[in-house]
Amino acid sequence: MAPIPSGALWSPPSIAPMTAVPGPLPVPDADWAFETKWDGVRCVLTTTGDGSVRLTSRAGNDITVTYPELQGLGSELRGRGVVVDGEVVVLDASGRSDFGRLQSRMGVANARRAGRLALDCPAHLMIFDVMYIDGHLLLDAPYYERREALSGLRPAGAHWSAPSYVRGHGAQVWDAVVHAGLEGVVAKRLSSPYTPGTRSAHWRKTKRVETLDVVIGGWTQRRGAAAGVPGAVLVGVAGPDGLRYAGSVGSGMSEREQSELTAYFAVIARPTSPFADQVDVAGAHWVEPRLVAEVTASEWTRAGRLRHPVWERLRPDLTRLD
Incomplete structure (x- = not known):
């Protein structure tokens, strides 16, 4: 040079x-x-x-x-x-x-x-x-x-x-x-x-990504899809006061998985939030916290939310539908 x-x-x-x-x-x-x-x-x-x-x-x-x-x-x-x-x-x-x-x-x-x-x-x-x-x-x-x-x-x-x-x-x-x-x-x-x-x-x-299991406590409607089809799920993790909200996960979910979740959500719907803390998500629908999913994320934010979460799969071995 x-x-x-x-x-x-x-x-x-x-x-x-x-x-x-x-x-x-x-x-x-x-x-x-x-x-x-x-x-x-x-x-x-x-x-x-x-x-x-x-x-x-x-x-x-x-x-x-x-x-x-x-x-x-x-x-x-x-x-x-x-x-x-x-x-x-x-x-x-x-x-x-x-x-x-x-x-x-x-x-x-x-x-x-x-x-x-x-x-x-x-x-x-x-x-x-x-x-x-x-x-x-x-x-x-x-x-x-x-x-x-x-x-x-x-x-x-x-x-x-x-x-x-x-x-x-x-x-x-x-x-x-x-x-x-x-x-x-x-x-x-x-x-x-x-x-x-x-x-x-x-x-x-x-x-670097972190893989973890989260509990699904709600969902939001997929834009442009039939009523009841989720575009994202609202997930949480166990906290001292109950299920603590950890964020919304939509990226990575296939149409087959969305269809499967649609059927599950129709069975376990509930009128109120299962999360112990406030969840300020417009258009949220609530479900009984029985479904467990595996997700990846880059880190936790200071507010206790997952950053860049990506859906990996439903965990049927940990899911309770009874």
Whole structure:
């Protein structure tokens, strides 16, 4: 890579983020780098050398006002025109990304409110790539060279950092991520270029999911279907006061399973909610809590709800229809 000059003002280009395809960890993995998959908001950050910063979302929207605490990176890189790729997160006390807290920051366009939220719920930018430095586009440079260039920028502050990656040893990285309760792993081919705006097989994401059994306590009507056909089920888990509501699950359910549930629900319908806590779901229908389902989810939210739940199957071995 050509020497990188400094000390001048530059006009960096607008670069859309490159994205990964879902899939298993690559094997063999000697030609791959492994990073933590952070649960946040994808962001491209641009500095022009005069200390100013522009933040752009994955959809191309300007989110600069939303995260004022990231403006300080412009001062740290003053004199450099830079475009970096990363994930905006909110960290908990253990250093894990907390998407539930981040949601309070998302979409805020009022500068005064964003400033208050930055004090109460500060964001952190995890930087994992650099695409442009001081007039030099790095898109064709291999991943490992771009990471060397990123390290040379030394981005380290209260609200931003460039976490390291591991060459090879994907299984060990996965075990560490699962043990730490993080969202997953992103594998990136060491030789891969940066292809803006594309979903590339050179980057592969593997998410950690939790499998659990839940009790069905209600359902909502499937839009456009005959009356009585569920589009989603309302599920719960055992709590100290009874069945605690854990969320709505609709993704992953086949038409055969919807038909099967329709027949069951007609038999075990009840007029009131079986959940111990309040369930504020429009159009909810209630059933006796006798059916058990297996679902997967990425995590529990701070409100005690399943995040990204997916239906797997009904558990007839645990179901009570008597």
